[in-house]
Amino acid sequence: MELDIQIGLKGFAIPYEAQIIRVADEYDAIVSKRQYKTHIGVTDTLKILIENAHNGKNNPRIVKALIRVVIDDTLYEISCTYNYIDYIKEQIKRLETVDKYNQKATSSKSESKQNYYKEGMKMLFTEGETFENYSSILLQYKQALDTRTNIINKLYAELKDIKKLKV
Template sequence: MIKVKSEHWDQSVIGRTLANDVISDSGHFLLKQGMVLTNWHLSILQNHLIEDIFLMDMPQEPLSNQVEDIFKHRENISIIYKESVVEVKRLFQLAISREVPSLQDFMKPFTPLLESVLKGPNIFLELRHIKGHDEYTYRHSLNVGLLSATIGKILLLPIDDILQLGRIGFLHDLGKMKVSPQILNKESKLSKNEFDEVKQHTIYGKEMIAMMPGENEEIEYGALCHHERLDGSGYPYGLKGDQIPFLSQIIAVADVYDAISSDRIYKEKHGPLEALDELLLEVFKGRFNSEIVIPFVEHILYGYIGNDVLLDNGTKGRIVQLFKEEIRRPLLKVGEEFIDLRKKRDLHIQEIFIAPSLV
């Protein structure tokens, strides 16, 4: 690790890796340890009058090569993902038309995708590049499996738990195959009877997984409990606190995040910052575990600094700083000016344009 003072910040530090988090004098997070420095990052540091930074000792691969590799990785994930959706649809439909396939059969289209995202860039950002509202149930199953495993990685869980989170998340909604599509895709509010039928999908899922060969009790229970909430307001049993397995608590967070931020036939996705805000609200209400949600939210937020955004008035800007107390309203740079969305309540972020993730 080497300390570099601001007067020595030139092209020689571009492409080098930060050895520590950078925090402003006012206590706001600026850059994350492990980020590969760009000219934009240097401008952020200079704007906040940061005097020195710490860099990793060994020079990194040239930044242009890293960006090229990331675009190739992103394209590869997109191809694998689209192929996986087709196979997942076949397997899920097979599970209700004939006998339930084995866990090994279910994992075949999922495992390559899981392995790819676990060793690649930020999956939360990558998934937003894969557009489309068709085949929602199958996309959602893949997404929740990938997100759940990545949350496990963020929380530094053992690799066996990370892989198990992927399996549980992937199969968490298998029981929806036994719920009427007319109910699942209904645009208007569900009646009490219809909602009661939807809630049965957790029990259906457990039963279908139990029919698979082998010992899959943890996966069964994960599918059963992913709608339980810490305050007892969930279903099917109204479990509370530690009665809900920790892995199921992670699945619940991934499930809600993807549901809020995904396209559907009858619902456009919310903005990514709005989805994070909703998760924090669930923590405030006592429904979600803060030890899961806070690291999850912080990890995603770090990836958005330096990305371009489109406001609802058509203006384009770039995220300079995020505020945890109002994560939907960051500080933006628009041209040569700065706009603090906390003070411009009439403006809202419509979309974030995701640059290649180097963290």
């Protein structure tokens, strides 16, 4: 532990709560995106904190606890993203059904069948969806699915790197 200049405490004389606050504050200061500094990723931030633990600036037990919290937080973020992906997949499936009905309505020669499929489409629309915009909404959902899948892959890669860190 480095010297606490303000009240002259050093090492284990520094209250445990203050040691926790120091690590948390340093983590937040490094990892937070700010307009006046470049962003440093979570893994690189943890490496800095580990280095500071080796230099005696941070309590290694607190840094280990922070790493466990970061792992739990990353797993939670992955879980939430998977939940959103499930929702997106449901919407894609629904709008692909709408698209199939539209194709059947377009290829149908009978006006009654066309109306039948169009009514089915109307039943599947949610608020704001129309015959004119459903295909662009479907495309947006597919793009969102790709984006969220990439996010999950990046989170898993980051989690793998974090788990390799040793204090």
